[in-house]
Amino acid sequence: MTWQTVVAQPSELGESPFWHPDEQRLYWVDIAARQLHRADVQSGALQSWDMPSEPGCIAPAKTQGQPSGLVIALRDGIYRARQWGSALERLLPASHDAATTRFNDGKADPRGRFWAGTMYEPRDAARAELFCLDARQGRAPVLERKAGDATIANGLAWSPDARTLYWSDTTRHRTRAWDWDADSNVMGHERLFHQWPAKPAGWQPGMAGYAGRPDGAAVDIEGNYYVAMFEGARLLKLSPAGAVLAELPVPAQCPTMPCFGGADLQTLYLTTARHGRTAQELQRWPDSGCVLSLRVEVPGLPVNFFTD
Numbered sequence: 375m376t377w378q379t380v381v382a383q384p385s386e387l388g389e390s391p392f393w394h395p396d397e398q399r400l401y402w403v404d405i406a407a408r409q410l411h412r413a414d415v416q417s418g419a420l421q422s423w424d425m426p427s428e429p430g431c432i433a434p435a436k437t438q439g440q441p442s443g444l445v446i447a448l449r450d451g452i453y454r455a456r457q458w459g460s461a462l463e464r465l466l467p468a469s470h471d472a473a474t475t476r477f478n479d480g481k482a483d484p485r486g487r488f489w490a491g492t493m494y495e496p497r498d499a500a501r502a503e504l505f506c507l508d509a510r511q512g513r514a515p516v517l518e519r520k521a522g523d524a525t526i527a528n529g530l531a532w533s534p535d536a537r538t539l540y541w542s543d544t545t546r547h548r549t550r551a552w553d554w555d556a557d558s559n560v561m562g563h564e565r566l567f568h569q570w571p572a573k574p575a576g577w578q579p580g581m582a583g584y585a586g587r588p589d590g591a592a593v594d595i596e597g598n599y600y601v602a603m604f605e606g607a608r609l610l611k612l613s614p615a616g617a618v619l620a621e622l623p624v625p626a627q628c629p630t631m632p633c634f635g636g637a638d639l640q641t642l643y644l645t646t647a648r649h650g651r652t653a654q655e656l657q658r659w660p661d662s663g664c665v666l667s668l669r670v671e672v673p674g675l676p677v678n679f680f681t682d
Contacts, residue, residue: 377625377666380643381413381420384663388645389590390431390479391665392677393635396441400635402665403429405478406649410446412458415635415667423459430477431490435680445507445680447477447490452507452517454682465515466507468492475501479528479590479631484536485556486510486681489520491527497545502527504541506559509682520561521552529591529601533614534675540567540599542588547572549588549601551616567599568616579605579627579655590631590645594674602629602644607659609644626662627655634674642668 386406393400394412401412410423410432427449435442435454443456451467468477470492480490487508494501502524509515521541529542529549539554539561551567554560570587577584586606593599597614607627611620626646633643648656648663656662 375622375668375670377644377668379661380415380665380667381411381418382664383420384648384661385409385411385645385665386649386663387630387647388663388665389630390429390481391631391633391643391645392432392434392481393633393639393641393643394434395676398637400643400665401432401434401444402645403432405429410444413665421458426462428476430493431480433480433482433488433680434677435682436486437682441679442682445482445488447480447488449476452477452488452490452515465509466517469505469517469519470503478502478526479530481530482678482680483556484532484678485559486679487559488680489530491524491530491541493526497525500525500543500546502543504530508559509680512682515682518559521550521564528589531591531593531599532675533593533597534595535597538614540591540593542591542601544587544589544604547587549591549599549616568612568618570603573605579652580658589629592632592634592642592674594634594670594672595639596672598672600632600642600674602631604628604630604647609642622668624666626659626664626666627651628662629666633677634670639673639676640670642670642674644668 385404391402478493504521524543525545536556542549547570552561553563586603589602589604628647
């Protein structure tokens with residue numbers, strides 16, 4: 375299996391990819407460049423859309439069962455765009471201080487709510503939180519805090535039976551899991567899903583002895599959890615019990631988030647980063663920042679749509 379480069383133009387900090395089944399296009403964000411991207415992977419045609427602040431994550435949206443643009447978590451709140459390039463409508467302001475905290479990883483759940491975690495930029499305290507926005511059936515949007523005790527929110531995903539929720543704290547090198555009731559949106563029985571070793575003192579890119587830290591994630595139809603290991607130059611496949619089943623080397627030091635796409639959901643797409651990386655590293659990994667793809671045997675779960 376060999377990784378392919380999907381779009382030659384790299385992002386600074388690619389994140390939040392999803393495959394849009396109706397459009398047969400791949401979407402993702404560039405947080406550092408404050409842009410949204412979408413691409414026709416067959417032709418390579420790329421469209422970009424400038425944002426007023428950092429887009430932490432996005433999800434496709436539907437209204438009364440029909441596709442209706444995107445939901446977008448920007449630094450200071452959660453917004454709706456009814457179509458690509460349209461005006462941004464703020465659904466709710468963020469409850470955090472936007473001077474030190476911004477939205478980061480997130481996605482829609484199987485029932486149509488939108489979840490977004492935060493990132494505490496000083497990184498010296500566990501002040502990041504996980505929020506859920508519910509605006510289904512035309513109700514007034516409500517933003518509910520669901521979890522905390524993190525510094526950089528990442529790795530949000532659900533099991534195929536919608537009974538387990540996963541969430542990572544990249545800084546602490548850990549992924550937690552909760553029992554989750556999809557209908558009542560209640561989380562319980564918090565537990566450690568997987569703990570990775572911390573970065574060794576003095577470690578530099580290119581050196582051995584560090585496997586990276588957990589960033590974005592996706593789940594396949596068998597319940598396996600695929601997680602991008604930032605600075606680890608690899609993607610890991612974990613079982614529903616948290617055991618490492620496979621390690622997939624990546625031609626970039628900093629993979630950020632996978633998603634499944636293509637008509638059969640057997641193409642694994644992966645965003646990567648180049649922002650703040652050294653010239654030496656970028657020379658070694660020239661595709662850093664690009665979106666990569668890899669064919670897999672087991673299909674992934676399709677993207678969930680935010681509904682309002």
